[in-house]
Amino acid sequence: MVGGARVITCESTGNVSIGGSTTTYKLDVGGTINCANLYRSGTIVDIPLVSGITTIGTGQASKALTLDASRNAINIASLACDTIIANSTTNILNINPTTLQIKGVALTATATQLNVLNGFTGTTANLNVLSGTTTTSADLTKLAGITATAAELNYLDLTTGAGTAENSKALVLNSTGGISGITTLSTTGSITVGGDINGFLAYGNQSAITSVGSLTELGINATPADEYFSITGSGADYLDASYTRMLTFRGSNATPVQFQIEVNNGTNATSTNATWIGNYSANDIRFGTNQTTRMTLTNTGRLGISTATPSAPLHVNASYID
Incomplete structure (x- = not known):
């Protein structure tokens, strides 16, 4: 007691009250505590980190980060972490700033553009094929709708370039529309030639050639x-x-x-x-001029001149010989 007022109260339970009568805890203080350091379970408590927080859920410089009633936190300048653990399939990482960086490199692609890679099964070796190319996003957009497989696209991987036929490769015409080096060519339809055919034209087992031009x-x-x-x-x-x-x-x-x-x-x-x-x-064999039969050699060996029915080995149907 000091001046008739209770200053310190000690209970039989071991609880102590300073500046008040409540002894609910081991130490109850009815005023302000001023100390150089405060420890909890042997560990110093950094009071300045929580002192002076003005808005719950809003990040402040040199202060502990608190969550609001919805467990949200805003106004965070940067965040670095080793692992992100989501405790349900509905968790979404929502990043709203205008620039997102990965390993210090800013991403300019949109989420929609990145989603194009969803389901991509290629390896880094496949992607490295594009390394060093000057392909733009507009060039890559031209690939939209292509259904060819890698094996089918490889038919265009030519060694000699356009204009020369290669084994197991697609035929690619040169700048003048020409192609050379074809060993054999077989068709089930017609072949129309606008120019010359150089060399030899041969055929085999063809029963319906109607014209060779x-x-x-x-x-x-x-x-x-x-x-x-x-x-x-x-x-x-x-x-x-x-x-x-x-x-x-x-x-x-x-x-x-x-x-x-x-x-x-x-x-x-x-x-x-x-x-x-x-x-x-x-x-019989007949010979004529001016669309008229002039001489006939019959199948029996008779020759008729001016008659189609010779009656002798040589039958001349004329009244005189000029």
């Missing part, structure tokens, strides 16, 4: 030298006895008239080796 020269198993149309036999192919069938004309009937030109397959040093022109079928 306008030709300057044509050689079959031959190269025309001083003629428009040249045919050369090939060994023992298409032989009729010792004669090579060079040309055959047939009608469209089921049992057609057949006209044929043959050349002996032997040497020209043998005088009896000859050419043969005539009907392979048992039909």
